[in-house]
Every structure is written in structure tokens, then in C-alpha cells.
Amino acid sequence: MSGLIFNLFIFVLASFVGFELISKVPPTLHTPLMSGANAISGITIIGAVVVAGQVDSEFAQIIGFLAIVFATINVVGGFMVTDRMLEMFKKKN
Amino acid sequence: MSGLIFNLFIFVLASFVGFELISKVPPTLHTPLMSGANAISGITIIGAVVVAGQVDSEFAQIIGFLAIVFATINVVGGFMVTDRMLEMFKKKN
Amino acid sequence: MLPDIIQLIYLVATGIFIVGIKRLGSPATARSGNQLAALGMFIGIVITLFDQQIISFEYIIGGIVLGSAIGAFAAKKVEMTSMPEMVAIFNGFGGGASALVAWGEFTRVADPNVLSGQDLVTMGLSILIGSITFTGSFIAFGKLKGFISGNPLTFPGQNFFNAILTIGSLGLVGWLAFDPTNMLVFWILFGIALLLGILTVLPIGGADMPVVISLLNSYSGLAASMAGFVINNNLLIISGALVGAAGLILTNIMCQAMNRSLGNVLFGAFGGDNGGGDGGPAADTDKTVRETTAQDVALQCAYADKVVITPGYGLAVAQAQHVLKEVVDKLEKKGVEVKYGIHPVAGRMPGHMNVLLAEADVPYDQLYDMEQINPEFKSTDVVLIIGANDVVNPAAKTTEGSPIYGMPILDVDEAKRTIVFKRSLSPGFAGIDNALFYEETNQMFFGDAKDSLQALSQALNDV
Amino acid sequence: MLPDIIQLIYLVATGIFIVGIKRLGSPATARSGNQLAALGMFIGIVITLFDQQIISFEYIIGGIVLGSAIGAFAAKKVEMTSMPEMVAIFNGFGGGASALVAWGEFTRVADPNVLSGQDLVTMGLSILIGSITFTGSFIAFGKLKGFISGNPLTFPGQNFFNAILTIGSLGLVGWLAFDPTNMLVFWILFGIALLLGILTVLPIGGADMPVVISLLNSYSGLAASMAGFVINNNLLIISGALVGAAGLILTNIMCQAMNRSLGNVLFGAFGGDNGGGDGGPAADTDKTVRETTAQDVALQCAYADKVVITPGYGLAVAQAQHVLKEVVDKLEKKGVEVKYGIHPVAGRMPGHMNVLLAEADVPYDQLYDMEQINPEFKSTDVVLIIGANDVVNPAAKTTEGSPIYGMPILDVDEAKRTIVFKRSLSPGFAGIDNALFYEETNQMFFGDAKDSLQALSQALNDV
């Protein structure tokens, strides 16, 4: 079985998980959820690390560096901002 | 990446899908759902077909034959019985 | 056909299964969901026939024809009220098939030493789980059918013994992985697994069988998934895992509805016989109950604005669903508003009442969940409690230490009048007395539910 | 470390992400869910550093340090009310990173001919989707911040032109797969993708930006997933797909809450400027409104049994959440029952009001969803409508053809008295007049919401 097929399988299954997870979220949490999901989409940082860490091409490394900077902004900023938002959700004690 | 790892990935992802799908089913449907899921678990018929269809070992083929009979009972009986149950769920017109 | 194309079609079948299961989760789409799942299965089977490994077809065709005939026959003949038994037995066959697949694959390779450790482990697990499912399901079937006593069959130290067997069998799976040519290990593993299925289900009370079946259903999914690891088949792994996870969640939901833990169900040796009423502690004779007659009930109902019906296990025993529907139709014709209030664990399997009433053509939008109906009792004139007991027992709210304490119940005592249809004062499944029977606002209509309802139907003609 | 072990740890990280997202779906667990997701990310990054392909670390460390500094700074400085902008810009960076990863991978291989067709297709898609996300997010940011006009910027045939560009870019992806050494194709694809991001977002009204951001968020997940296909990384594929699907569903939920289709949002050039009140059609001058004063409102509220507060976009504009809380505290001290009724699309982003009120320390169990609060208006004495307009506009029920027709609204008119806090009679987001203002039972309290509430708070001291 080829790698592409494998990738397709996990892509499809993960999409189903994503669909099911979100289908019943109250409006209150839409914005934090959007922001949290956005932070997770920064996972592309892993790809950036792979590109920046190889030594086949210096130019590719520089592109990778830029990709890391971009992705890290997304990840760090995203998680922090979400946390700030959620910190304020307190239950009446 | 080895085949086992691939299998583990799809196993885990599919389990998550299964968990999420069922978490909010009304009690009315528990029995049909149980019965429907049971029919799907007869998917092992695919394995039985593979075992019964090879020609490496006659004995294995006979085991495979038995497996097919068992699995087919599960599949055919399961889907039909579920359908009979669900047929009765009608909306007031 | 290329393996890649087979895989892609498997992926499509996977999607169909998922959508099918999803649709099974809502009354309006459930039937199409089941049909979709069957379609997915069909596609999966057909496409597997194109697998290059498959050379000989006689056994395949023979097996499918024979299996289909048996399955279809059983599915057509079974009565609606025997559904749990039927699901149990089908499930047992499924688990058995998974164990057989692993065994067949093990036998196929002339020299098991060529198998990798991980293949052997999944094989062992598939045999273990499949066999437990097989024998366990048959014991559950026997208990429900009454071939085997519904009482929990226990002996001292049983849980301990079963634990040892479980650990031992896992050890054997490991052993087999290191020493695959040792057929003795293989056979002992097989034997212990079959035994485990019997020994773990015997000590469970007959009335808890639906939960056990749901759990075994989850096992058979897991066994299928393991078989998928053995023959390296995605579709098998995925659908097995789907069903395994779904079954586990469902089991959990069912336990929650009874306010019990899964552990309590499996090891608690709870809930003796399967039918209510025959035996059990005698009712408290100090207190008095008010008896009533068909004529009186007919009058009360006919002049009520709103009547709620809360059925229970007795309705199934008496097979009174059709007469009940008749009574309701007559009441509605008289302009009375009638609703059914269905407790999630009324009867002996989840949705028992729904299936029963559906059989009598009661539209499902007339059936109300506990959460929906509870606020309505305050404005209800008469509640007819047909063969229900535990699900309306106030002890669940008041008596700490009672086996049903904490279980949410139908708040029938908030209605102006309750009328209980049952044969005696004997307790139901949980084996405890019911204070509701002695309430001021309650009346008892003794007798078999079917007879009583027939009399009521008769009496309604004259009102 | 062996690749298999890396994969296993990736699998663990996958599980953590899934549980994290699940926990993000409920208020009580949301924060821990976010933290779990961050943990999953951390594990994923650390473990990737053990990948054998990774040899040089300077760029990695430099990039992470720089990116973290910028991200942390921005996250700390941003005000609560600028959250949507911030999410937009972060999202743009994420999409950009995915495009860069694909580009870097493309550049890395000296001879692109060694890449297989499928690799090239996923690369092309990654660049395409990533770039659209990048520029699109920045336009959305600019619109929200006011750097770019919030009005829909359209030109004739725009949708047609964009459609051509989209099809063209997909064609270029295919071309690149067949002719990977042709750098011209590559650059044109890159350029068109960047342009598409700009052109598809410009025609959308500023107030629809939250929906657009959610959609772009879904795109950036998809772009990450495609980047995962390019470098063959499971974790990337899975988490990208998770976010892609979740974003899509979320976008859909948001559109539904506004009773509009996604197509209408994207191509409808709807919802002009981002702030309500400045401009818009003049109010109908024939009908009369009843004005009121802080003293009068204070009296009415103080002697009410039950007051419901329905905030809207004006609360955010006026930044009046803290004063509002002050007023509510005073009322509660006087024994008045106070609840907040939150319409799902009040404000300019989903949950806008919740975030705002949470900032002022309003506990979330005092906030009621539309479905929960609507049955309560009948028994409510006074409703304070603070800077809300469309979400209480009865035109949604009565005026067919109105842009909000069919949107469920807060049924404030069922209460004994409504008091609207806003600066003028000008319309809100949908640009339509509101018949509620002219109702018998309604009073207007004109002025900036913060000032008005401050006056009310003052007045309450004297009641």
C-alpha cells in the first residue's frame, strides 16, 4: 500500500473526528474555539522545522526559517490569546 | 514507517470517531443501534473471505469456510433484524 | 485491479459506515443509516473478492449462501420481544468468526516462525477476544431464553478466579508470540478464552444481560479489528474500532441510565431473575392500598383532560401493547390528551418500550423522554402505570442505601391520580417495595396487564 | 530514536489534540482543553527535532525564539475587544507558513523532476491554499481594524473574475505536476494565489469578517494538512484535517445563527460598515418614541421582580461591560432577579457578548442562551436592551423580504417593559429600522451606553 493511500485514510478519519467534535458547541465558545483551532493549525511549524533543519539547500533553509517564524507566531500567539479569553470564563462560586 | 504503526493510527482515529458518533443518542434508539453496530462488527467476514479464498492450506480453508458462515449469519441476520426494528419507527403523519 | 484502488474503495466504504452509524443515531434517519451500513458492508465484501490473494471461490460462495440463509431465516422468524436474544446470538457468531479468522491465518502459514511478533500478538488477541465473545454471547442468550437460570450463578472466589484466568490468558498470548510452534500453548489459550466467556457471564443476573450484550458487542468489534491487524486490512481495522468504541460508549450510557457502574453490573451479581413478580420479599402488610375497577378507571380517564401512560416491563410480559393502543385511541376520540412517558430503563433493554409500542403502531412523537414528561405531571389528571415498578419508585429519591437510590425516576406522584396496573404487590427488578402503591392518590388495578386493559377498553365503550 | 517511536509519540500527540479540542467545547473544561492542545503541540515539536533529516539547528532555534517573542508580545498586548483581528492575523501567519513549507520543500530538491506527481500536486495545493489564507487573513484584519474600508468593495463581474482565477490556479497546480521545472508556472501560481486571497475577501462586508476568519481558519488547517502530505508527516496531516473540518463546521454554525448561507456571506456583498450608527437610512419620523431618563429607569428596575439584560454590539463599542456589571450588582443587592439574555449573533463575533461580560467578571451561569431566555420574557418586568438592535428587531418575524427575515430573535416585546440604550434611532448592522422602538411598552434611553449606564448606576444609589 502506498504512502498516499495511508495519508488519505488518516486525512479522512481525522476530518470525521473534527466534524463530530464541533457539531454541538454552544455559541459562547465559538470565538475561543476558533482561536484555539487556529493555534492548532500552527502545527505546520513541524513542517517548517523539517525544512529549516535540512542542509540540502541554504535557500530552502531560509524559507524554512521564515516559515518557523510565521508558524511560531501563530502557535504561541494563538494559544496565549485563547488562554486569556478562557481565563475569564468563571463559574459563579 | 511500518505497517503496524499505520494500523495503530487508523485504529485510534476510528475509535475516536466511534466514541463521538454515539455520545448523544436517545434511549429509544439504543437497541436498534446495538443491533446495527453488531451487524457492522460482522465485517470480519472480509477476513473470513481472505482466509477461505487462499489455497495454501486446505484445513485453513475449512476454518475460513466456518468463519464465513458465522460472519454471514451475523451480517445478514443483524442488518435484517435492525431493519425490522426500525421499520416500526414511524412519525405521526 | 490494483491494491491501491481496492484501498480507495475501502476508504469509501469506511465513509459510508461512519455516515451510516451517524444516521442510526436519530429516529428520523435510523433506518436509512442501517441500510447505508449494509451497503458499505456489501461494497467491502465485493471489493475484497478482487484481492489477489483470493484464488478459490467455492468455500466463499458456499459459506455466504449458507450463512445468509440461516441469518435471514432467524431474522424473519424472531419475535419483536426476543430481539435481545437474537442480537446476542448474532453477536456471538461475529466474535466466533473473528477468532476463526485468526486461527485460519495461523494455520495457513506452514511455519508460524515466519510470522512477526506483532502479528502473533494480534492473532492471539483476536482469538482471545473472539472466543470470549462467542461463549459469552451464548450464555447471555441462554439466560435471556431461560435455558440457563437467570439468577447470578456464583461460587466463592469467582471474581478472583476469573481475574487469574484473564491474566493467564494474556500471558499465553505473549508466550505464543515467542514460541509460535508450540501448539499446546495455542490450544490452552483457545480453551481458556472459551471458558472465560462462560465464567464471566454466568455470575451476572439475567436482567443485566442487555448491558452484557452491548459490552460483548463492543468486544466483537474489537475482535474484528484485531483480525484486521492479523490480515492487514484497513477496512476491518477501522470498522472494528468504530463498533468497539461505539459499543463501549453505549454500554456506558446504559449503565448510567440505571445509575450503576459497569463494574457493579459485571461483578455485582445483581438483579436475580429476569421476570418481575414471581417471588421477592412480601409486601409490607401494615399499609393499605386502594383497589379499583375497570369501570372506575374508565370513568376517571374519560373525564380527564390529560392522561399520561408510563409503561414498564410488565407491558412486555403481558404483551399488552396492542390493547393499550386501543385504549389510547378510544380516549383520544373522547378528546382526552394522551402522552406516553418513557423511562430510559423501563423494561429489560434500552428502548424496550419504544420497540414494543412501535410494534403497536404508536407514532414515536407521542412518546416522551423522562426529561420531557417530568415537568408535565403537575398538570396531568391521571397517570396509568402499566406494569412498571422501579421506574416510578420514590425510594430512588428518598431511601438512601436502596439499590435504586439516585436513579432519576418518573415523577408520577405529582399527578392528581395514579393508577398502577400489575398482578400483585410484589416488587420489580430491583426487588424492593414501592411506597407509591400506598399513596393517597394512588389506586391499584390488579391483574395481568393485557386482561386489565381489555376490561378497560370494554368499559370505555359504555362511558 | 527510531522513526517508529517518533510515530508512536505522534499518535499520542494526536490523541491529546483530539481530547483538547473536545474539551474546548464546554465552558467548564475549555481552558484545560486549550492547554492540552498546547501540550500536544509542544510534544509534537520536540519529538520532530529527533527526526534524522534534521541536522542544522541554528535556523530552527532562531526562528522559534523570534516567532515566540512576536506572538507572545502580540497576545499580551491585544485588548479583549480586538480578539477577532488578532485571530485573523495569527491565522494568516499560519497559512503563510504552510505555503512556505511547500515552497521550501520544492526548493530543497535540486531537481524537481524527482518528485512524484502526487507530491507535486499536494505541494501546489499547499501553496495555493496557504497563500489565499495569508493574504485573505490580512485583508480581514485590515477591514476589522479599519485600515481598509469595511464596505464591500466590489466591481462588476467580480464573482465571475474570481471564479476564473480559482479555476486557473487549480489548472496551474496540475500543470506544475507535469512540468515541475518550469519556474514561471510556479511563480504565476504563487502570485495568483496571493491575489485570490485579496480579491475574495475585499467584496465581503466588514461585519461578516468573523465568518470569513473562521473559514480562513479552516483553510489554514487544510493548508497544514497538505503540507503534511508534502513532507509525509502524520501529525501534520491529522491535526490539519481536524482543524480544517472543525473550522468548516464552525463557519456553518455561525452562518446558521445569522440565518444566512455561507454563499450569501461570501458572495452577497452584504453588511456594509462595521460599526452601527454612523449613517444608514434615517429613521421613520412619523412614529413617535418615548424617551426616558436615568432616574426613571432606576425606579422601574429597582421595583421590578425580574430584569433581563440583552446586550448587543453597542455594549462593545461603548466598552460599558464593567459599568453594566456595577448596575446589575446594585440591582441584585436590592433583591431584583437579574439575568442576561444572549443572542447567538449579538455583537460582531460569535460569543462576543460572553467574552465581553466575562471580562467584567459576570459568571457564565448568569448568561442565558436565546432558547433559555425566550420563555422567560413573559414573566419579566423590565428588559434593558443595551446597544442591541437587530437581535431584538421584530422585522425578523414579520417583514418578509427584510434582510434578517427568518432569523430567530429575542422576544423582548413579551416583557412588560423594554428600555433601549442607544445613541440615536439609526439602524444596526443589517441597516433596517426597528419597529420595537415605537412600541407602547418601549422607552428609549438615548446616549452612549457607558454614559447612560453610569448615570443609571448613580441614580440607583438614590432609590
Ligand SMILES: NC(=O)c1ccc[n+]([C@@H]2O[C@H](COP(=O)([O-])OP(=O)(O)OC[C@H]3O[C@@H](n4cnc5c(N)ncnc54)[C@H](OP(=O)(O)O)[C@@H]3O)[C@@H](O)[C@H]2O)c1
Ligand atoms: N431497560 C433496560 O435496559 C434494563 C436492563 C436491565 C435492568 N433493568 C432494570 O429493570 C427495571 C425496569 O423497571 P420497570 O419499572 O420497567 O420494571 P420492574 O421494576 O421490573 O417492574 C415490572 C413490574 O411488572 C409487573 N408485571 C409483570 N408481569 C406482568 C403482567 N403480565 N401484567 C401486569 N404486570 C406485570 C410486575 O409486578 P407483578 O408481578 O405484581 O405483576 C413488576 O413489578 C429497572 O430496575 C431497571 O434498572 C433495565
Ligand SMILES: NC(=O)c1ccc[n+]([C@@H]2O[C@H](COP(=O)([O-])OP(=O)(O)OC[C@H]3O[C@@H](n4cnc5c(N)ncnc54)[C@H](OP(=O)(O)O)[C@@H]3O)[C@@H](O)[C@H]2O)c1
Ligand atoms: N455575532 C456575530 O458573529 C456576527 C458577525 C457578523 C455580523 N453579525 C450581525 O451583527 C448584528 C448584531 O446585532 P446587535 O443587535 O448586537 O447589533 P446591531 O444590530 O449592529 O446594533 C448595534 C446598535 O448599537 C448601537 N450603538 C453603537 N455604539 C453605541 C454606543 N457607544 N452606545 C450605545 N449604543 C451604541 C447602535 O445604535 P446607535 O448608533 O443609535 O447608538 C446600533 O444600532 C446582527 O445583525 C448580526 O447578524 C453578527
